[in-house]
Structure formats: C-alpha cells, structure tokens
Amino acid sequence: MILFINFLTIQTSAAIISFIAGAIVVLVVIYLFYSSSPAEDKVSAKHKVYKMRARYFFALVFCVIAGLIITLGFLPYPQFQSRPDETVSVVGMQWAWKFAPGISDKTPLQMEGGSEITLPSNKLIKFLVTSSDVNHDFAIYNTNGVLVAQTQAMPDYQNALEYKFPEPGDYHILCLEYCGIAHAIMVGTIHVK
Numbered sequence: 001m002i003l004f005i006n007f008l009t010i011q012t013s014a015a016i017i018s019f020i021a022g023a024i025v026v027l028v029v030i031y032l033f034y035s036s037s038p039a040e041d042k043v044s045a046k047h048k049v050y051k052m053r054a055r056y057f058f059a060l061v062f063c064v065i066a067g068l069i070i071t072l073g074f075l076p077y078p079q080f081q082s083r084p085d086e087t088v089s090v091v092g093m094q095w096a097w098k099f100a101p102g103i104s105d106k107t108p109l110q111m112e113g114g115s116e117i118t119l120p121s122n123k124l125i126k127f128l129v130t131s132s133d134v135n136h137d138f139a140i141y142n143t144n145g146v147l148v149a150q151t152q153a154m155p156d157y158q159n160a161l162e163y164k165f166p167e168p169g170d171y172h173i174l175c176l177e178y179c180g181i182a183h184a185i186m187v188g189t190i191h192v193k
Contacts, residue, residue: 092136
C-alpha cells in the first residue's frame with residue numbers, strides 16, 4: 001500500500017480521495033432515497049433519517065481522523081524529513097544575492113559572500129534566506145529554466161528552504177518579487193557538481 005502511495009503525486013492522491021468521498025456521499029443519498037417509502041409517516045421517516053445521519057457522521061469523523069493519522073507521516077514530505085547535508089546562508093539585497101556556506105552569525109548587511117556558490121548534487125541543502133532591505137523572492141531555476149523551489153526573502157526574518165539538486169549544472173537564482181528599477185538584473189548562480 002505504501003509503495004502504491006509513493007507513486008502518486010499529491011494532486012493525484014487528492015483527486016482520488018475526493019472522488020471516493022463524493023461517491024460515498026452519493027451512495028448514502030441514494031440509500032436514503034430508496035429506503036424511505038412514500039406511505040411512511042413523517043415521524044418514523046424522520047427517526048430513520050436522524051439515525052442514519054448519526055451513523056454517517058461518526059463514520060465520516062472516523063475516516064477523517066484515520067486519514068490524518070495515516071498521512072501525518074508524509075508531512076512535510078519524505079525527502080525533507082532528514083538532516084540537511086549542508087547549510088547555506090542567503091541574503092537578498094537591492095539588487096544582488098549573497099551566498100555564504102554555513103550559518104552566518106552576522107547581520108544581513110555585514111555578511112560577506114558572492115552571487116555564486118558551488119554545491120554538491122544529490123545532497124540535501126538547507127538555505128537560510130533573509131533580506132537586508134525590502135522583500136525579495138528567492139527562486140531557484142534548473143538548467144532548463146523551470147522553477148524548482150522558492151521562498152520569500154524578508155527583512156528581519158529568516159526563511160528555511162530545503163532542496164536536493166537532482167543533477168549537476170548551473171541553477172539560476174532570480175527574484176520573483178518586484179524590488180525596484182534594477183529588479184531584472186538580480187541574478188545569482190548555484191554551480192552544482
């Protein structure tokens with residue numbers, strides 16, 4: 001069962017669960033419709049419906065609780081449930097990115113680093129992202145120009161983004177939040193070996 005769940009995407013799983021839940025609701029309505037007879041008096045029909053509704057409610061509560069317990073182990077996602085292999089401090093500023101290996105104990109303005117860094121492939125990297133001035137958006141694009149991960153870079157706040165680079169190449173960092181006139185040239189590069 002777990003092997004089958006691993007092959008499903010989150011969207012596919014949600015669609016299947018929604019379809020099953022909808023089918024159950026339809027079956028319950030059909031059952032209630034066909035189990036009531038036209039000659040039945042209102043009092044006994046009302047009693048039957050309330051009795052069925054109580055059973056349906058408790059079955060639904062049981063299913064929701066069981067679903068939450070079963071799926072809790074998949075959060076936030078299995079690939080992010082381990083310790084990172086490396087940590088990188090990232091500071092966004094108008095209009096550049098600064099990368100420094102490790103956890104920086106300096107303020108964003110004092111942190112030293114360049115707009116390029118080299119990281120290993122197939123290792124879990126934890127980016128600690130902040131900003132020295134205004135809001136920015138730290139977005140990682142792969143070698144094909146596809147957005148693979150992103151988080152906000154905000155002043156006086158540090159966001160953690162974990163990502164495992166699946167293959168070597170040059171990954172580009174762009175700002176996705178307009179931050180001033182030179183926003184378009186706010187580019188960084190991660191060389192993945």
